[in-house]
Amino acid sequence: MIKDILNGIFKDKFAVIALLVLCFIYFCLFFAEFIAPYSMNYTDRELSYVPPSPIFLIDENGKFSRPYTYNYKRTYDADLMQTVFKLDRSKKYYIKFLSRGEEYLYLGFIPMDRHLITVENSGRLYLLGGDINGRDVFSRLLFGGRISMTIGFLALFVLFPIGLLYGGISGYFGGVTDMIMMRFAEAVMSIPSFYLLIILAAILPSNMTSTQRLTLIVVILALIGWAGFARVVRGMVLSIKNQDFVKSAKMAGASDLRIIIKEVLPQTASYVIVAMTLSVPGYILSESGLSFLGLGIQQPDASWGNMLKEAQEYINILYRPWLLTPGFLIFIAVLSFNLIGDTIRDILDPKSRIR
Amino acid sequence: MKQKIYIIFIIIFLIFFLKACIKRDVPEEEKIKQNVVRSETNFTFPSEQKNVTLNGVDYLQSQASIGKFGGELIESTIGEGPKTFNPFTSKDATSSSMSGLMFDSLFTTSPKDGQIVPKLAKSYKTKDGKTYIVNLRHGIKWSDGKPITADDVVFTWNEIILAGLGNTSTRDAVMIDGKLPKVEKIDDYTVKFSIIKPFSPFLRLMASQIAPKHIFEPITKQGAKAFDMFYSTNTPPEKFVTSGAFRLKEYKAAQRVVFERNPNYYIINTENKQLPYLNKLVYLIVGDLNNEILKFEGHEIDVISLRGSNVAPYKLKEANSDYKIYNLGPDTGTMFLAINLNTRKNSDGEYYVNPEKQFWFRDKNFRTAIDYALDRKNMVQNIANGLAKPLFTAESLNSIFLNKNIKGHERNLLKSKELLQKSGFRLNSNKNLYDKFGERVEFDLYTNAGNTEREAIGVMVKQDLEDLGMRVNYKPIEFNTLVNKMTTTFDWDMIIMGLTGSPLEPHDGKNVWHSDGSLHLFNQRTEISKIDNRLPFEKKLDEIFDSAALKTNFSERKKLYDEYQKIIYDEKPIIYLYSPIRIVALRKKFKNIYPSQLSGITYNIEEIYEDNN
Numbered sequence: 010m011i012k013d014i015l016n017g018i019f020k021d022k023f024a025v026i027a028l029l030v031l032c033f034i035y036f037c038l039f040f041a042e043f044i045a046p047y048s049m050n051y052t053d054r055e056l057s058y059v060p061p062s063p064i065f066l067i068d069e070n071g072k073f074s075r076p077y078t079y080n081y082k083r084t085y086d087a088d089l090m091q092t093v094f095k096l097d098r099s100k101k102y103y104i105k106f107l108s109r110g111e112e113y114l115y116l117g118f119i120p121m122d123r124h125l126i127t128v129e130n131s132g133r134l135y136l137l138g139g140d141i142n143g144r145d146v147f148s149r150l151l152f153g154g155r156i157s158m159t160i161g162f163l164a165l166f167v168l169f170p171i172g173l174l175y176g177g178i179s180g181y182f183g184g185v186t187d188m189i190m191m192r193f194a195e196a197v198m199s200i201p202s203f204y205l206l207i208i209l210a211a212i213l214p215s216n217m218t219s220t221q222r223l224t225l226i227v228v229i230l231a232l233i234g235w236a237g238f239a240r241v242v243r244g245m246v247l248s249i250k251n252q253d254f255v256k257s258a259k260m261a262g263a264s265d266l267r268i269i270i271k272e273v274l275p276q277t278a279s280y281v282i283v284a285m286t287l288s289v290p291g292y293i294l295s296e297s298g299l300s301f302l303g304l305g306i307q308q309p310d311a312s313w314g315n316m317l318k319e320a321q322e323y324i325n326i327l328y329r330p331w332l333l334t335p336g337f338l339i340f341i342a343v344l345s346f347n348l349i350g351d352t353i354r355d356i357l358d359p360k361s362r363i364r
Numbered sequence: 365m366k367q368k369i370y371i372i373f374i375i376i377f378l379i380f381f382l383k384a385c386i387k388r389d390v391p392e393e394e395k396i397k398q399n400v401v402r403s404e405t406n407f408t409f410p411s412e413q414k415n416v417t418l419n420g421v422d423y424l425q426s427q428a429s430i431g432k433f434g435g436e437l438i439e440s441t442i443g444e445g446p447k448t449f450n451p452f453t454s455k456d457a458t459s460s461s462m463s464g465l466m467f468d469s470l471f472t473t474s475p476k477d478g479q480i481v482p483k484l485a486k487s488y489k490t491k492d493g494k495t496y497i498v499n500l501r502h503g504i505k506w507s508d509g510k511p512i513t514a515d516d517v518v519f520t521w522n523e524i525i526l527a528g529l530g531n532t533s534t535r536d537a538v539m540i541d542g543k544l545p546k547v548e549k550i551d552d553y554t555v556k557f558s559i560i561k562p563f564s565p566f567l568r569l570m571a572s573q574i575a576p577k578h579i580f581e582p583i584t585k586q587g588a589k590a591f592d593m594f595y596s597t598n599t600p601p602e603k604f605v606t607s608g609a610f611r612l613k614e615y616k617a618a619q620r621v622v623f624e625r626n627p628n629y630y631i632i633n634t635e636n637k638q639l640p641y642l643n644k645l646v647y648l649i650v651g652d653l654n655n656e657i658l659k660f661e662g663h664e665i666d667v668i669s670l671r672g673s674n675v676a677p678y679k680l681k682e683a684n685s686d687y688k689i690y691n692l693g694p695d696t697g698t699m700f701l702a703i704n705l706n707t708r709k710n711s712d713g714e715y716y717v718n719p720e721k722q723f724w725f726r727d728k729n730f731r732t733a734i735d736y737a738l739d740r741k742n743m744v745q746n747i748a749n750g751l752a753k754p755l756f757t758a759e760s761l762n763s764i765f766l767n768k769n770i771k772g773h774e775r776n777l778l779k780s781k782e783l784l785q786k787s788g789f790r791l792n793s794n795k796n797l798y799d800k801f802g803e804r805v806e807f808d809l810y811t812n813a814g815n816t817e818r819e820a821i822g823v824m825v826k827q828d829l830e831d832l833g834m835r836v837n838y839k840p841i842e843f844n845t846l847v848n849k850m851t852t853t854f855d856w857d858m859i860i861m862g863l864t865g866s867p868l869e870p871h872d873g874k875n876v877w878h879s880d881g882s883l884h885l886f887n888q889r890t891e892i893s894k895i896d897n898r899l900p901f902e903k904k905l906d907e908i909f910d911s912a913a914l915k916t917n918f919s920e921r922k923k924l925y926d927e928y929q930k931i932i933y934d935e936k937p938i939i940y941l942y943s944p945i946r947i948v949a950l951r952k953k954f955k956n957i958y959p960s961q962l963s964g965i966t967y968n969i970e971e972i973y974e975d976n977n
Contacts, residue, residue: 029906052827054824057473057742065388067388078647083745085750089679090676091675092749141816307813308820322816
């Protein structure tokens with residue numbers, strides 16, 4: 010089946026592009042420390058809301074040159090009541106590739122100091138400008154993406170085992186068991202999740218780091234979210250359990266649990282795979298939503314959601330559009346996941362296979 | 365064939381892409397500053413309003429220039445709008461300011477220097493600071509034509525305020541040693557207030573608004589419940605009997621409140637014509653700040669308060685626009701870092717604050733080191749967009765009691781390190797700070813999540829303190845949880861918060877500084893342990909607040925309050941960060957605008973007029 014899916018994806022141009030985009034994003038996130046010119050909390054307070062560093066390839070004499078940039082200099086215009094950034098053209102900073110820069114621990118334990126791109130020590134290369142505290146938005150995007158793009162998978166590991174097993178048991182046994190289990194699932198479904206989250210944010214112990222906190226919140230979200238999934242699985246199991254191979258397994262004396270896990274549930278695989286790919290973007294969005302509301306990842310940690318929060322003032326959208334880049338990335342990531350999910354559904358859907 | 369077209373397309377795309385990447389280093393042209401208007405910060409005021417008697421009526425004469433009658437001013441209020449129009453039951457700022465328009469108070473504060481000047485009352489006299497004789501105006505009337513007399517004043521005080529109806533904050537504030545003031549009528553236009561000992565905040569409290577006795581009396585007899593419902597937002601406008609410059613004309617919930625001119629108002633201009641000039645005063649009820657800004661852009665409202673980064677685009681357009689931007693200077697808001705000095709235990713016998721941390725937080729050198737490590741300059745520049753002033757005193761920068769001798773200091777990490785060393789703190793080879801018992805200096809820093817400004821300050825404070833080798837666990841948490849920590853569970857180390865003070869009356873800060881105060885953040889006590897083991901400086905503060913309230917002479921009080929600011933600056937239980945600057949944009953067509961640091965911009969609403977030329 011996996012071969013079918015892969016073949017199908019490679020036939021669909023959009024899905025291929027989406028897959029490439031996702032691979033690229035995850036690749037960048039995996040090597041974030043190396044790709045990012047600065048660490049997540051690197052701060053230059055003189056560069057609060059600095060515009061992106063310009064990179065010049067043709068120098069002032071009109072000749073080709075190695076890429077270089079200038080530093081921004083901050084002044085405050087008291088008459089205009091605003092901060093003004095001007096390029097300080099007195100010193101060029103050539104961009105260096107694979108050169109030594111800030112030291113870091115790659116993946117938390119390999120000490121390294123090479124960066125993909127960097128400039129000399131006194132130069133500043135803020136490829137996507139700075140945020141309110143003068144931190145590099147580009148670097149923070151890479152570090153923040155690690156949380157935003159993995160949180161969805163975490164939820165899947167909680168949600169799918171529970172949903173599958175619960176739906177399987179309920180559907181397989183039927184009758185009173187089914188009745189009770191399904192009413193319980195409905196009760197779980199009717200918990201208003203948003204208010205639950207607000208309450209949780211208030212009562213969770215405050216000595217958790219924001220990553221632990223968000224992880225817990227996502228797990229709780231998943232603990233509510235399995236019910237809808239379990240209902241669909243149960244419906245499928247109801248029709249599968251009357252098929253001959255299940256009956257023969259029963260006749261052979263297999264235990265109920267064995268039948269459910271080995272015989273019945275594998276038949277729902279096509280639905281499960283589709284549901285999984287389609288629910289990852291949902292959790293990416295909910296992470297950004299929660300962080301946006303101040304319930305998820307908090308400062309100084311970065312995530313796409315809380316970085317986007319900074320752009321919510323209309324003045325920032327007008328004057329500092331680079332703050333919107335996390336929103337753009339969320340859009341790209343969610344779109345890619347959805348495209349792939351759609352393609353897989355088309356591949357696995359028996360009706361569309363006949364065509 | 366098809367493939368070739370694809371390839372050509374891709375090549376063209378790539379060429380354009382590369383072209384965009386190759387930037388040429390051409391110096392940008394100097395932008396010529398288009399006639400930018402400088403915002404004045406030194407304000408001038410017309411001479412003070414005078415009492416004038418004409419045909420037996422005691423008018424108050426405005427000395428501002430003579431204007432045109434007619435026109436309207438549209439303001440806005442963010443939120444749900446007023447909850448009541450009854451000045452005695454209002455608890456929120458919007459309700460208070462709107463009922464304040466309709467019911468005048470006996471006295472008001474001068475926008476120039478904050479001194480007490482007459483409004484509904486003509487004058488007051490006091491000999492010993494214990495009895496006040498208040499003279500009322502002859503011949504002025506309620507909007508239904510009945511005269512305003514001493515009966516109304518006595519009724520308001522004895523039957524409403526002192527009887528504890530509605531909002532009891534005034535009653536609580538005038539209680540001195542458990543005794544309430546006495547209010548007696550001497551004749552129709554004279555009232556005597558007496559208190560048991562001189563109490564300087566009393567004068568401003570005495571200035572309270574006055575209710576018409578003939579309207580309110582039947583209601584007060586029905587009890588507190590009926591009173592709370594009285595003059596609510598459901599009351600038809602024609603039922604209001606008022607004394608202010610404006611009276612209610614229309615109230616549409618969640619949309620707007622319209623006030624119309626009171627034709628019988630007692631303030632006149634120099635031509636002896638009755639004010640106010642404006643026919644109508646409208647408040648639009650808007651949901652949030654962004655909505656308010658859009659309404660101002662769309663000319664739906666005439667005045668707007670701007671903050672931080674919102675100012676720049678307006679300032680840029682000011683020269684070619686129909687509004688003017690006023691810089692009102694630092695406002696009463698203060699942003700600070702509070703340190704928990706609590707050494708008590710909770711009911712389970714556990715310390716609110718870890719004993720090791722208590723040792724650091726109780727160390728004055730440690731607190732001073734923190735103060736010197738904070739980079740206020742960049743906080744102001746980055747977070748408030750330069751529109752704030754560094755703050756070092758407990759009184760706000762526009763306070764008339766500000767201790768101007770406290771100059772503050774620049775960031776000085778060397779001094780911080782020196783102080784820490786003096787107290788036995790040591791840096792190890794990894795530049796981590798340890799105390800003299802070998803304990804790593806690590807604590808929590810809280811602020812409320814969702815407030816971009818405070819969150820960004822927290823990030824800066826964390827970095828500043830980490831420069832000293834401390835480890836700061838910075839946690840923005842939900843607002844109610846934070847308040848709960850501060851007021852009930854006390855399990856916090858440091859908090860970034862903001863409070864608003866009064867620029868006129870430092871005694872209002874008693875709940876923060878007095879050791880049994882309800883907001884005595886840095887060493888909060890429970891109800892049971894009111895003033896147990898006070899720190900020496902807490903004792904000193906208690907004494908200052910208790911004695912300064914009993915002084916009536918301004919300079920004597922100033923001396924005491926200067927001392928309290930000095931103590932807090934020296935001891936630093938609360939480290940002040942900055943105070944934002946208030947910027948207001950108002951349409952140019954309105955004249956007689958005299959902005960004031962203390963009172964804002966439309967405080968003299970009766971003198972403002974619209975001139976379309």
